[in-house]
Amino acid sequence: MGKALIIGAGGVASVVVHKCCQNPDVFEEICIASRTVEKCEALKKKLDGGRTKIQTARVDADNTEEVIQLIKSFGPDVVINVALPYQDLTIMDACLATGVHYLDTANYEPPETAKFEYSWQWAYKKKFEEAGIMAVLGCGFDPGVTGVFSAYALKHYFDEIHTIDIVDANAGDHGYPFATNFNPEINIREITANGRYYENGEWIETPPLSEKKVYDLPEIGPKDIYLLYHEELESLAKNITGIKKIRFWMTFSQNYLTHLKVLENVGMTSIEPIVFEGKEIIPLQFLKAVLPDPASLGPRTKGKTNIGIIAQGTKDGEPKNYYVYNVCDHQECYREVGSQAISYTTGVPAMIGAMLMIKGTWMKPGVYNVEELDPDPFMELLNTKGLPWQEDFSPTLLD
Template structure:
């Protein structure tokens, strides 16, 4: 057995650690990234944490440019993995899926190929570039599993579980993502500032009465009393899983909400109003042409530098309201994850941890022959019970909270 992982950012970091912790199942692990030193650093961390479960299995680093299809095909043919785990940035998804079809290799990723804010790449079109592969995955006789992180990912498994077991009819699905942690910086992003600050400027899309509705970012807000981390303000935002939930789970309204502190929004709004979040180049009086967003990225803290000092917890879950047995019902299904505990285990913070653990849960299900049908799947199409039974042993527990209906 062997796996090939592409991508060595924060999520890739956790996926690699968790792969290594289950290498009795996964076999040899190959880590590939444009920058090989990032892979080597992860391997050093895995060995330093004694996270290579079966030390007779190999773990190795290789360099690959995922924008280069030929290079990808060549690498896959050399490694001959049983599963390719894609932990790269959104824009490499399509190329990697193409390489998997050409080499007949099973595929798994953690988020969509679109940027969720540019024309043609917003929520209603979020899965178009990847769903276009459906027939070709079938013809190639391979399995593809899309968006197996936390959100998208686990939150859709929660909704699927609720649809299967807890509700006769669903009125609303609200995916809720709150990071109540503290990294000690006045303003910083938890992943690449350029990707993050661009994404959260996009209009929010929610699905209501079979139609897409769009509102400017941060214009729809509610306060929700989260378990453990308490009341938090959350804002309607564009997010991948609203599209796949709308496709597979019948509900009158489906929406994604993310928590932002007043301080974060104050910085964000000021930076946006001044034009410092713009990806359009400006030219200084000295004749230097540069994108303000790239300048901001250069001066903000490196997201990977935040993990060691992170304290507090994340709470990510799915709030489902509807009817069961003729009575109104409201449940919140969620996970709580602690930044410091994540760091102790895999040397990274909870935001990457909550994305990496579900991806490895899905990968284990594939190897166990449970999530391995031929074809291309979103998690809403797969058995939630298998997933939710396994995930706690991989690292994330989950709870169902009954709310006043």
């Protein structure tokens, strides 16, 4: 049926590649392209021989011209960008130049500042409309499934949603004193930034990790959750009509936070360049180089993740509460695709989004966040492609 160009060959890309190969009727051909071609070749070696034909290529996705040449030579229907957020705009430019659809899992980030905002990518809306191509932004789990969950709640259970709390819990244990579950640079930038949430039309800032609650999560138990800013808050505050308050919460263990505090205090999480032995380095990038590679955590991680949204609002004039969540087991993911649950919960939705685009189910020119698209076909595929969800109509609320 279709061809996908997958850019990136890290933890998330590996899951996308496995899941595309599990669905050869849709993904007849894929090309895995990344900066380090050996990683693409290693993935091909693992999965070759099935019905999905696999090619590999070396590409520096910071260079639009290189991406254009690759798209022209492979001829994909869609580009799945699972490289880093820094490459979003160059890849979108290449898609515009070649008339190919685009999907990613993280908003564009300028390398020199941590912003977590969609403004740069939303500015492409008109250009994508005029070119007759589609971009789906933030199609991982959070952002991604959390937006689909929100759209599904609004479509089926509410007339108005007033409050959304996104709760992202990882109760996995990899046995290292300190490691991040996905790209350490992106992860640490996210956590060390100020917290922020939306209430009554305003954004309220909180010092990093200063707001804490304990929440008892299904299949995981009580956990400390901390308020963070997360990029889907921006698009959900805009796209979920009637919303008055939206917050994002993530679990961290005391051990993780102690390590992070020390690293921060000694300057290792900074993105300001410093000169070391005559060479300019960015401390956070150096830290990334000494931390365990997230892709290596797969075989060691035990336990589950639980990510969901708690929505409060009204239906037929009556107050209504709703919790929808997915529980994912690290070891089951590892058995299936050789990755831990963080990469799995990101890669599966990216594959589903691309599948819906190739099938034409999600297809309209322009630039969209997932909650702007019909949630129903996506929710069905979550259940059948590895991320089944559960509902609770009388959840414990956070306040």
